[in-house]
Amino acid sequence: MDTLKSAIRKRRSVRTFKKRPFAEKDRRELDQLMDKASSIEGPFGHKVHTIAFVEQSDKKAERIGTYGFIKHAPGFIAGVTTNTHEHLLDYGYVFEMLTLWLTERNYGTVWLGGTFKRSRFKKLLSNDDDFIPAVLGVGYAHEKHSLRDTVIRKAARADDRKPFDTLFFEFPSMQGIDRRDHPKLAKVLDMVRAAPSASNRQPWRIFLQKNTLHVYMKYDEKYNEKLSYDIQYIDMGIALSHLEIGLKTHDFTFRRESKAPSMSEPSYTYIISYKVKRHKH
Numbered sequence: 001m002d003t004l005k006s007a008i009r010k011r012r013s014v015r016t017f018k019k020r021p022f023a024e025k026d027r028r029e030l031d032q033l034m035d036k037a038s039s040i041e042g043p044f045g046h047k048v049h050t051i052a053f054v055e056q057s058d059k060k061a062e063r064i065g066t067y068g069f070i071k072h073a074p075g076f077i078a079g080v081t082t083n084t085h086e087h088l089l090d091y092g093y094v095f096e097m098l099t100l101w102l103t104e105r106n107y108g109t110v111w112l113g114g115t116f117k118r119s120r121f122k123k124l125l126s127n128d129d130d131f132i133p134a135v136l137g138v139g140y141a142h143e144k145h146s147l148r149d150t151v152i153r154k155a156a157r158a159d160d161r162k163p164f165d166t167l168f169f170e171f172p173s174m175q176g177i178d179r180r181d182h183p184k185l186a187k188v189l190d191m192v193r194a195a196p197s198a199s200n201r202q203p204w205r206i207f208l209q210k211n212t213l214h215v216y217m218k219y220d221e222k223y224n225e226k227l228s229y230d231i232q233y234i235d236m237g238i239a240l241s242h243l244e245i246g247l248k249t250h251d252f253t254f255r256r257e258s259k260a261p262s263m264s265e266p267s268y269t270y271i272i273s274y275k276v277k278r279h280k281h
């Protein structure tokens with residue numbers, strides 16, 4: 001768990017890769033990690049099936065990342081799920097675990113949710129309701145961030161996150177959590193705060209009620225509409241993986257439950273609650 005904690009700290013979206021294919025032994029390692037990812041379930045009990053690596057050449061016609069934002073990625077990892085909210089959540093969770101395992105091993109990754117060529121992944125689909133919501137660019141990160149990365153990072157405000165006390169609240173007072181009141185839990189929530197999200201929108205909101213964390217999503221209808229599926233559920237699944245890793249690293253045990261408190265904020269959608277307990281050494 002501690003290495004996953006440092007992977008969370010280390011991970012950044014990589015958009016410029018070294019211009020070289022995977023070494024054979026690294027391809028094998030990739031296969032092992034993809035197998036491992038197919039074996040785990042998200043918090044709502046769904047696995048991702050048919051996780052596969054699709055190579056791309058640098059030829060323009062074959063590029064997977066569109067608009068040329070992603071440079072020289074040797075390939076992309078895709079998985080197959082169904083387009084329901086719970087499946088999207090679990091896809092986010094499983095693929096973020098995979099991202100962190102790849103980060104631990106020093107591969108560069110980038111999530112692509114909207115801007116990728118779906119036709120290149122058609123061969124992975126076999127049923128009518130099979131759906132690939134997002135893919136992961138993967139490769140060897142270029143040491144120096146190119147100017148292009150810097151510009152995109154600025155545009156996406158990638159380096160900043162919303163202030164802690166505008167994401168995490170006490171319930172029912174709705175006051176932002178004061179980290180001094182909950183120093184250990186604040187460290188866990190910092191790990192949620194570091195999670196990647198589509199356009200860096202950070203839709204997660206967490207409410208602490210005694211020893212329970214209620215997780216909500218600040219849903220943006222216009223944004224999701226634009227993308228033809230509810231991408232913010234992927235973001236929420238990603239956030240849940242960071243939350244669970246955070247709880248485990250900081251000696252909390254937890255139980256997931258579905259017990260929404262009564263909340264009068266219409267733009268917040270309830271996702272799940274975690275009843276937590278801290279085990280001091």
Ligand SMILES: Cc1cc2nc3c(=O)[nH]c(=O)nc-3n(C[C@H](O)[C@H](O)[C@H](O)COP(=O)(O)O)c2cc1C
Pocket residue numbers: 011012013015069110111112113114115116134152156157158159194195196197198199200231234235238
């Ligand atoms: C579901 C999802 C979809 C994303 N889609 C794209 C994309 O299409 N193109 C892109 O350049 N970055 C994409 N990103 C990366 C985000 O812009 C990035 O995670 C965010 O700005 C935070 O930066 P960081 O990952 O460096 O911490 C996506 C991220 C997520 C979680």
